[in-house]
Amino acid sequence: MSSIGRFLEFSVRTPDILESLHFYKTLGFVELEIGDMWSHKYAVISDGELNIGLHDRVFDAPAITFVQQDIAKHARSMTDHGFEFSFMQLDEDAFNELAFPDRDGHMVTMLEARTFHLSEEAENDSRCGSWFELTLPVRDALRAAQFWAPIAPALLEMREEPTTHMRFDADGAPLGLSESIAVKTPSLCFKCPDKHGLMGLIEQNGMKFEKFPGFEGAFVAIQAPEGTVIYAFEEDFLGEKYEVDESGDAADFPG
Numbered sequence: 001m002s003s004i005g006r007f008l009e010f011s012v013r014t015p016d017i018l019e020s021l022h023f024y025k026t027l028g029f030v031e032l033e034i035g036d037m038w039s040h041k042y043a044v045i046s047d048g049e050l051n052i053g054l055h056d057r058v059f060d061a062p063a064i065t066f067v068q069q070d071i072a073k074h075a076r077s078m079t080d081h082g083f084e085f086s087f088m089q090l091d092e093d094a095f096n097e098l099a100f101p102d103r104d105g106h107m108v109t110m111l112e113a114r115t116f117h118l119s120e121e122a123e124n125d126s127r128c129g130s131w132f133e134l135t136l137p138v139r140d141a142l143r144a145a146q147f148w149a150p151i152a153p154a155l156l157e158m159r160e161e162p163t164t165h166m167r168f169d170a171d172g173a174p175l176g177l178s179e180s181i182a183v184k185t186p187s188l189c190f191k192c193p194d195k196h197g198l199m200g201l202i203e204q205n206g207m208k209f210e211k212f213p214g215f216e217g218a219f220v221a222i223q224a225p226e227g228t229v230i231y232a233f234e235e236d237f238l239g240e241k242y243e244v245d246e247s248g249d250a251a252d253f254p255g
Helices: 017-026 071-080 141-148 195-204
Strands: 006-013 030-032 041-046 051-056 063-067 087-089 097-101 107-111 130-137 154-159 165-169 174-178 187-191 208-211 220-223 229-233
Touching (some): 195 220
Parallel strands (some): 130 174
Antiparallel strands (some): 041 051, 087 097, 130 187, 154 165, 208 220
């Protein structure tokens, strides 16, 4: 089975887009120009690597969103492989999209085209530092990997202690599967070179945060107005260099 498509954004439900925009811009993210695909209020912020889509609509959120141009053909292939869709809109006169949950209930969305424009202004790290993982809390990492391996076949790293943690390359998104009980919701992880500067910015602007939240040695967890959790670390907890394993396959993960 082919790749799920190219990573587009981390999509979140945002009741107050202006409040969330202010939060992310304060942290140094840049707002991007959006297209006209959506009828609801929508904004995107970016650091050049990570794009976060802020949606003022009701949907199963947050969602990891990918672009797959031949979405109808891909949907048929995925159905043949046992995927069950929670939402599907495939019509010549509509903006095509579909959604399905992984084994832990985390939502994955596929769109037929991009919904925003990239910008050279959004090519610098935010004050959070460099993004290195989108972390999904899972009950059983090996079982979760059986779902993800066929559609994100590059296994970057695996660690069994102190808790099982696997990282895949989901076509542009470093996707982590974590058994840590500290992680309650899909979260964003950054390596921050200026710990004191970030902490000062957080406190100065009255952001919600928790020091040393118990996840992999993070020195702070910041909560965005819409609920997104950002973890900041001094080092990537899986190391700086990854050996990409092109043989990652569902059959490689017993369970």
